Amino acid sequence: MYPVYLLEDDLQQQAIYQQIIANTIMINEFGMTLKCAASDTETLLAAIKDQQRGLFFLDMEIEDNRQAGLEVATKIRQMMPFAQIVFITTHEELTLLTLERKIAPLDYILKDQSMAEIKRQLIDDLLLAEKQNEAAAYHRENLFSWQITSL
Structure with missing residues (x-):
């Protein structure tokens, strides 16, 4: 199962995002699981x-x-070069910092939008991540390696 993680310190928003993520995974029968929903960075990193x-x-x-x-x-990018990262924030002004630090996020969702728009973006990001994960799994399965040994 492909792990999904959520970091949100507003517990009401966290519950809403968790529900959207869990429902999307279940309805679409994705090979994903919401592994952790944390309100602090230490819990997520652990x-x-x-x-x-x-x-x-x-x-x-x-x-x-x-x-x-x-x-x-x-830290995630250092540990997992191919992790998919989506920011959900009110701080549009920090967008440039994600580029400067070479984080390369999958998406940047602004919280000042309607909840319907945030939900749509969360679902779109889950769909895209599932497609990319399937494509990567397909390529891993179709890799062939061989080695010549001397006799």
Whole structure:
């Protein structure tokens, strides 16, 4: 199962995002699972220990740290070069920092939109991640390697 992670410190928003993610995975029968929904960075980082891949929905501001999500994304990118990262934030002005730090997010969802629009973007990101994950699995299965040994 492809792991999905959520970092959101507003528990009401976290519950809404969790429901959207879980319902989308269930309805579409994706090979994904919501592995962790955390409200602090330490819990999320502990949950991804020893993981090689994943889809991350990260709030940019956690508690009073406006760049906590960005800092976590930097650590995730170092641990998992091919992780898929989506920021969900009110801080549009931090978009450029994601490029400067070479995080390469899959998406950047702004919270000042309607909940219907946020839901649509979350679903679109899950669909895209599933397609990319299937394509990567197909390529891994079709790789052939061989080695010549001397006699």
